[in-house]
Amino acid sequence: MEKEINSDIIIVGGGIAGILTAFSLLKYDPSIKLTLIDNQFHAAAWRIAAGIINPVAGKRIVKTANIDLLMSALLDCNAALHYQTGKHYFFSMPIVRVFRDQSEQLSWDKKIQKEDYHAWLSPYSQTLLPIHTPYGAGIIHGGGRLDIIGLIHDIKAWLSTQCTILHNTFHQEISFSSEQTIIMCYGWEMMYNPYWSWLPFAPFKGEVLTVKMPSDFSSTFILNNGTYFLPLTNGTARIGATIEHDALTYTPTQQAREELLSDFTAMTNIIPDVLAHHVGIRPGIEDRYPVIGSHPMHKNIMIVNGLGGRGALYGAFCAQSITDNILHNNPILPEYSVERYYYRFAL
Numbered sequence: 001m002e003k004e005i006n007s008d009i010i011i012v013g014g015g016i017a018g019i020l021t022a023f024s025l026l027k028y029d030p031s032i033k034l035t036l037i038d039n040q041f042h043a044a045a046w047r048i049a050a051g052i053i054n055p056v057a058g059k060r061i062v063k064t065a066n067i068d069l070l071m072s073a074l075l076d077c078n079a080a081l082h083y084q085t086g087k088h089y090f091f092s093m094p095i096v097r098v099f100r101d102q103s104e105q106l107s108w109d110k111k112i113q114k115e116d117y118h119a120w121l122s123p124y125s126q127t128l129l130p131i132h133t134p135y136g137a138g139i140i141h142g143g144g145r146l147d148i149i150g151l152i153h154d155i156k157a158w159l160s161t162q163c164t165i166l167h168n169t170f171h172q173e174i175s176f177s178s179e180q181t182i183i184m185c186y187g188w189e190m191m192y193n194p195y196w197s198w199l200p201f202a203p204f205k206g207e208v209l210t211v212k213m214p215s216d217f218s219s220t221f222i223l224n225n226g227t228y229f230l231p232l233t234n235g236t237a238r239i240g241a242t243i244e245h246d247a248l249t250y251t252p253t254q255q256a257r258e259e260l261l262s263d264f265t266a267m268t269n270i271i272p273d274v275l276a277h278h279v280g281i282r283p284g285i286e287d288r289y290p291v292i293g294s295h296p297m298h299k300n301i302m303i304v305n306g307l308g309g310r311g312a313l314y315g316a317f318c319a320q321s322i323t324d325n326i327l328h329n330n331p332i333l334p335e336y337s338v339e340r341y342y343y344r345f346a347l
């Protein structure tokens with residue numbers, strides 16, 4: 001790769017974070033000279049992700065913080081892209097939340113009474129989808145699926161007419177001046193980047209299955225009992241994903257495959273044919289929120305990372321935030337700003 005890159009802004013990483021940031025910047029200001037560097041890693045998290053967006057998640061059935069802001073950024077991005085390509089990338093789908101035990105059922109019963117959950121939760125009935133729900137179930141609204149692969153493919157096609165795209169691995173010898181802005185968004189391996197290694201990265205491995213469903217099973221719902229089931233086209237579906245913090249390898253395991261199939265079979269009594277087994281590593285941060293903003297000593301070196309297991313939901317908002325910060329000097333939301341970790345830089 002060229003050692004010097006002659007651009008105003010260099011973005012490293014062509015995943016959800018990098019591609020949406022490039023799209024957002026060039027939409028606001030087409031005159032920016034931008035270079036995107038991506039090494040096309042075949043198992044990058046965005047290639048493995050199902051793209052499920054669940055606004056009310058976790059054992060305690062909690063509405064995601066800032067969900068209105070996050071969804072609004074996502075829908076704006078979808079609309080901007082739709083204007084350009086005629087396609088939609090976000091597909092609204094209800095999620096059937098199948099409780100794993102009585103405590104989840106109790107949490108649900110409390111939340112569904114609350115006014116600020118009314119738009120998001122409604123009761124489940126067996127007539128909607130006859131599945132096995134020993135502790136009950138409920139329906140979550142407002143979520144769905146983002147077609148991450150289609151979105152990245154189509155934005156990249158547009159970017160190739162608007163900026164320079166280099167298919168290379170970024171390394172430290174690349175020189176950039178203090179006049180240039182470099183935005184690093186290349187996923188979990190940024191924990192090894194000396195500019196950012198002081199951040200509390202907490203990447204986690206995930207495994208998912210692509211399965212063939214029996215022809216008599218159809219669902220317009222996403223199912224979730226801790227494991228997700230996402231119906232796709234042609235009778236296929238995704239089942240996932242496991243969470244593993246210790247073994248950060250790209251090796252698929254028999255244990256994960258059995259765990260995923262057993263969770264799915266518990267809901268549906270179906271043992272599907274496994275067509276593929278994928279592994280990826282999510283770029284997580286200790287407090288599970290994104291990190292966006294400038295390096296404490298080098299304001300022109302920036303980061304968008306920490307999208308964790310929710311890149312589909314966080315991506316558009318993070319891209320919009322960093323764009324507003326660079327172009328209009330707007331502050332980043334404190335809970336997503338990298339500044340919350342500045343105290344660690346001196347340690």
Ligand SMILES: Cc1cc2nc3c(=O)[nH]c(=O)nc-3n(C[C@H](O)[C@H](O)[C@H](O)COP(=O)(O)OP(=O)(O)OC[C@H]3O[C@@H](n4cnc5c(N)ncnc54)[C@H](O)[C@@H]3O)c2cc1C
Nearest residue numbers: 015016017039041046049051052170187206280310311312
């Ligand atoms: C199994 C699994 C299931 C998931 N399911 C969902 C889901 O249903 N919903 C959801 O919202 N999220 C899901 N995620 C999480 C989602 O994939 C991530 O949040 C998202 O991909 C993070 O985007 P990113 O751009 O920060 O990083 P990445 O997706 O990791 O992309 C990084 C990019 O940088 C490139 N790159 C890496 N190193 C370099 C380098 N040195 N030089 C140049 N380029 C480089 C890579 O090729 C890649 O294109 C899942 C993740 C996994 C692993």
